[in-house]
Amino acid sequence: APDAVAPTPKSAVNGHLTNGDSYARTERLQIVDDEKKFTPDLSAQIERWGLRDAGFDYNIVAVFGSQSTGKSTLLNRLFGTTFDVMDESKRQQTTKGIWMCRGKEMNVMVMDVEGTDGRERGEDQDFERKSALFSLASSEILIVNLWEHQVGLYQGANMGLLKTVFEVNLGLFGKKAQDGTQGRTLLLFVIRDHIGVTPLSNLQATLTADLTRIWESLAKPPELKDRQLSDYFDLAFTALPHKILSADKFESEVQNLRTRFVDKSSDDYLFKPAYHKRIPADGVAFYMEGIWEQVQTNKDLDLPTQQELLAQFRCDEISTVALAEFNEQAKSQKRPVESGRVVEGLGALMRNWRTDALTRYDRDASRYHKGVYGRKRADLIASLDSALSPLFLGQLKNLHKACLVTFKREMLDGLRGESYSFADVVYKAQGRCVKTFSEGAQEALVEGTDWVWEEELEALREEVRAVADQCRKDETKKMLNLIEKNFKKHISEPVELALNKANADMWDNVLRTFRETLEKAEATYTAKAISFNCTEEENVSSLAALRKRAWLALRAKIDEQTADPVILGKLRAHFEERFRYDDQGVPRVWKPEDDIDSAFKKAKDETLELVPLYSKIAPVDPSLEYTLPSEPHDALSTDDFDFTASLVVFTETKALELTGKFRKDADAYYVEAKRSTVASIAQ
Numbered sequence: 129a130p131d132a133v134a135p136t137p138k139s140a141v142n143g144h145l146t147n148g149d150s151y152a153r154t155e156r157l158q159i160v161d162d163e164k165k166f167t168p169d170l171s172a173q174i175e176r177w178g179l180r181d182a183g184f185d186y187n188i189v190a191v192f193g194s195q196s197t198g199k200s201t202l203l204n205r206l207f208g209t210t211f212d213v214m215d216e217s218k219r220q221q222t223t224k225g226i227w228m229c230r231g232k233e234m235n236v237m238v239m240d241v242e243g244t245d246g247r248e249r250g251e252d253q254d255f256e257r258k259s260a261l262f263s264l265a266s267s268e269i270l271i272v273n274l275w276e277h278q279v280g281l282y283q284g285a286n287m288g289l290l291k292t293v294f295e296v297n298l299g300l301f302g303k304k305a306q307d308g309t310q311g312r313t314l315l316l317f318v319i320r321d322h323i324g325v326t327p328l329s330n331l332q333a334t335l336t337a338d339l340t341r342i343w344e345s346l347a348k349p350p351e352l353k354d355r356q357l358s359d360y361f362d363l364a365f366t367a368l369p370h371k372i373l374s375a376d377k378f379e380s381e382v383q384n385l386r387t388r389f390v391d392k393s394s395d396d397y398l399f400k401p402a403y404h405k406r407i408p409a410d411g412v413a414f415y416m417e418g419i420w421e422q423v424q425t426n427k428d429l430d431l432p433t434q435q436e437l438l439a440q441f442r443c444d445e446i447s448t449v450a451l452a453e454f455n456e457q458a459k460s461q462k463r464p465v466e467s468g469r470v471v472e473g474l475g476a477l478m479r480n481w482r483t484d485a486l487t488r489y490d491r492d493a494s495r496y497h498k499g500v501y502g503r504k505r506a507d508l509i510a511s512l513d514s515a516l517s518p519l520f521l522g523q524l525k526n527l528h529k530a531c532l533v534t535f536k537r538e539m540l541d542g543l544r545g546e547s548y549s550f551a552d553v554v555y556k557a558q559g560r561c562v563k564t565f566s567e568g569a570q571e572a573l574v575e576g577t578d579w580v581w582e583e584e585l586e587a588l589r590e591e592v593r594a595v596a597d598q599c600r601k602d603e604t605k606k607m608l609n610l611i612e613k614n615f616k617k618h619i620s621e622p623v624e625l626a627l628n629k630a631n632a633d634m635w636d637n638v639l640r641t642f643r644e645t646l647e648k649a650e651a652t653y654t655a656k657a658i659s660f661n662c663t664e665e666e667n668v669s670s671l672a673a674l675r676k677r678a679w680l681a682l683r684a685k686i687d688e689q690t691a692d693p694v695i696l697g698k699l700r701a702h703f704e705e706r707f708r709y710d711d712q713g714v715p716r717v718w719k720p721e722d723d724i725d726s727a728f729k730k731a732k733d734e735t736l737e738l739v740p741l742y743s744k745i746a747p748v749d750p751s752l753e754y755t756l757p758s759e760p761h762d763a764l765s766t767d768d769f770d771f772t773a774s775l776v777v778f779t780e781t782k783a784l785e786l787t788g789k790f791r792k793d794a795d796a797y798y799v800e801a802k803r804s805t806v807a808s809i810a811q
């Protein structure tokens with residue numbers, strides 16, 4: 129459990145102290161307790177220390193040494209930490225474990241490793257070994273704290289401890305040492321209660337000789353047998369005066385030593401970049417916990433694997449955070465798009481969200497194992513793009529719909545009134561439609577995706593074509609109706625006139641009128657059809673329809689002019705003209721000596737000759753004979769239309785019936801004529 133509880137400093141960035149969180153800044157935390165359990169609180173604590181976002185801009189230092197050699201005291205003085213110091217009055221044994229604290233006003237994590245002197249206390253050396261492994265895997269500097277009088281005691285506890293450190297280091301960094309980076313560690317010997325009789329250089333020489341002997345006595349694996357201590361470690365030595373007897377000197381020497389941890393510009397700056405274990409600050413907690421777990425279960429501690437595991441864990445975490453923020457942003461446009469709206473500037477929004485997410489990811493994750501970072505980045509991109517893809521597709525769909533609606537409206541507007549060119553209206557509306565869609569689709573694209581919009585455009589073009597086609601068909605139909613109406617108007621009078629003159633060339637006149645009017649109608653169609661972009665096939669079919677409808681109109685006119693009362697009227701008039709008027713057109717007054725019978729018969733026979741004339745449309749001039757082109761695809765003819773049959777005006781039965789009716793009428797005239805002579809005799 130955390131040793132102290134303080135509010136989490138939210139404002140802490142990269143180690144700058146802000147008011148109110150200085151307490152949290154120097155909180156200490158027991159990261160490994162006396163039961164060798166690793167704390168679950170380190171990650172939160174690093175955040176409270178304000179180091180979470182430090183990246184690689186931080187350092188780790190650990191202290192080793194016998195019990196009660198003033199380790200905690202030294203750390204507190206050097207780094208402003210708050211480790212427990214043994215109470216002088218009680219002289220009580222402190223517990224085992226590893227404590228950590230942030231250095232005051234410096235980006236340093238300080239580890240106070242307690243109980244590394246099991247050897248001296250006759251305990252097993254298990255914890256010593258484990259904490260050595262743990263410290264070497266993470267720390268840049270290992271402070272070895274010892275009394276001056278311990279120097280040269282080659283058999284002493286410190287030497288046993290160092291042997292352990294060396295052994296463990298070989299296992300960790302043995303094969304890695306050549307590149308000179310990751311595996312390098314500084315061993316800083318701090319000799320306490322230095323009286324000054326023996327100069328530091330002598331003490332240093334003794335210690336160095338002891339270290340070399342320990343190194344040589346190590347049982348190294350064959351492939352590492354020629355490795356030197358200096359392949360892995362830098363050595364530094366310093367001495368401090370007696371804390372109580374030379375209190376002032378002690379203080380000033382501690383301050384001198386402190387500057388060597390702080391002042392990067394100084395020549396003897398201790399935190400050399402080569403010692404850094406390259407664990408990003410936001411991954412330190414996970415990394416240390418993993419290391420401790422490996423150490424604890426006595427598994428081989430393989431640092432590259434640990435670093436990869438760390439990278440996987442952290443890159444996932446960073447990616448998840450970036451993705452969550454991204455999803456929150458993307459959600460804002462989900463509903464509008466789903467509701468069918470074309471969102472203005474959606475592409476720019478999507479590109480921003482995506483760039484933001486990747487920037488966030490890169491900022492934190494790029495510090496981790498390159499391979500893992502890259503793989504997880506690709507995963508993140510896939511997630512981002514698959515979240516954006518529905519928005520893109522939705523936008524395309526909505527754009528498609530909106531463009532089609534606009535196209536239809538523009539077509540309707542354009543085809544209003546009289547003076548428009550159909551082809552022009554279609555061409556312009558189509559152009560605008562394609563342009564609007566293409567620009568909108570282009571805007572919605574996100575670089576780096578394999579999104580395409582050309583297919584959607586093709587589908588839109590297809591629909592636009594279909595709409596234009598339908599419009600053209602409607603327009604053509606409207607035009608044909610208009611032409612038909614005009615045609616009817618134009619043939620009405622001339623046909624009526626021609627049918628009233630029952631000459632031998634009566635049908636020639638009718639058909640001539642028909643042909644002339646039809647030619648004009650066809651010319652009208654052809655002139656208009658040019659602007660419609662009609663296909664040749666459509667023109668053929670429209671003209672065929674026009675011809676047939678013209679013919680049917682003519683036939684209707686003929687039917688109207690040959691309906692029973694009309695035709696009987698015509699016959700009667702014809703007869704009367706011949707029977708009741710003389711050759712000069714003067715009305716006849718029948719006298720008894722007049723040959724009524726002959727006159728009657730003549731007039732009747734001449735009139736009856738008209739029946740066959742009217743019965744069939746048959747011009748004298750064969751060039752006037754009309755035939756309908758056979759057009760099987762003619763949309764206007766659904767029934768079977770028999771053109772030859774349409775030439776027959778009266779069937780034989782009908783002709784007989786008309787003849788019969790006419791005879792009765794004629795007979796009435798005859799009787800009337802006879803009566804008039806009788807009457808004149810009677811006068």
Ligand code: GDP
Pocket residue numbers: 194195196197198199200201202212213214215216222320321369370371372
């Ligand atoms: P640790 O067990 O190594 O962490 O040692 P502590 O820092 O708890 O100190 C143990 C005792 O040694 C305390 O009573 C300190 O006051 C005392 N002490 C600390 N520094 C020095 C020193 O430089 N010289 C002497 N003689 N005593 C010290």
Ligand code: MG
Pocket residue numbers: 199200201211212213214222240242
């Ligand atoms: Mg201590």
